[in-house]
Amino acid sequence: MGEGRNPMERFKNSVYNILDGPVTLFREKIVVPNQQNYPWYHKKFRRVPTIDECYTDDVVCFHEANMQFKRDKKVDNEILNILRQRFEDCVLYEGHDAKEKCTPIYQQYEDASTNWFMKYGDLGAYGNVRDAYMKQKHRMVWERRYGPVGTGMTPKK
Incomplete structure (x- = not known):
């Protein structure tokens, strides 16, 4: 039952997979493995001498x-x-x-x-x-x- 019963639903799923497939693949294979555990939104400055x-x-x-x-x-x-x-x-x-x-x-x-x-x-x-x-x-x-x-x-x- 996975593909859908009518041709319109199958067409919609194929268009979705064409558009979403490369994006999901890029994120799962390149972005997520290369992410570091780094809080990029907080820059920490060391305290300097007064x-x-x-x-x-x-x-x-x-x-x-x-x-x-x-x-x-x-x-x-x-x-x-x-x-x-x-x-x-x-x-x-x-x-x-x-x-x-x-x-x-x-x-x-x-x-x-x-x-x-x-x-x-x-x-x-x-x-x-x-x-x-x-x-x-x-x-x-x-x-x-x-x-x-x-x-x-x-x-x-």
């Missing part, structure tokens, strides 16, 4: 640290976008109860955006890893002298 580990005249180390900084910034931007989208989805879903039910998500987003601004804020479009490192250094000096940023300029005792 800018504080580079010598001042090591241009290659600076370039690698700068590329790592840019990748980390893109990841942090996406994390912030995901948190923002989560909060917006929560507000849309909860409606009138959003004020109380979405507060933890909003707080998480606010903490992440504050941390993002501490690291990348005020660097501008062309900020690099050296600028971010100097910003961090100046912030640490300020906090050592005056306490946390935002508490005023009364020297610590």
Whole structure:
């Protein structure tokens, strides 16, 4: 009974086999045996030395640290976008109860955006890893002298 009972069904099966046969053969004999167990959609970058580990005249180390900084910034931007989208989805879903039910998500987003601004804020479009490192250094000096940023300029005792 395999071929079909009427001529139209046999014709349909033969056309299907003519079109599908070479494709299936190519996949089973060439593609599948040569596939590697490799997650091609995730490129893994090794962590490189940070800018504080580079010598001042090591241009290659600076370039690698700068590329790592840019990748980390893109990841942090996406994390912030995901948190923002989560909060917006929560507000849309909860409606009138959003004020109380979405507060933890909003707080998480606010903490992440504050941390993002501490690291990348005020660097501008062309900020690099050296600028971010100097910003961090100046912030640490300020906090050592005056306490946390935002508490005023009364020297610590």
